[in-house]
Amino acid sequence: MKICPLCHTKFEDSAEYCPKCKAQLEDFEEAEKEEQKAVPKSFWIALLGTFAFIGGMILLYKLVYGAFM
Incomplete structure (x- = not known):
């Protein structure tokens, strides 16, 4: 049996x-094995970097605008 990788029709x-x-x-069978692979490490690093950037921007906002209130 074969499956479409885009619309998943058999x-x-x-x-x-x-x-x-x-x-x-x-x-x-090959498509099922592809789906079971782990998420690459680079994805988690990028996700962590994104959260760190957003947290830093929130902290900077609070430091800058918190001083004027």
Whole structure:
């Protein structure tokens, strides 16, 4: 069995492309293994950096505008 990586529709083994979105089909077992992979470490670093930036901006705002109140 094959599956479309974009719309997740299942097809028979003889199909090569999805008629809906024209994407090349993948084997169902391989697609399941791809979904079970862990989130890359770079994602977590970027997420942590984003939260640190937002926290820093909030702290800076409170320091600057808190002095005038």
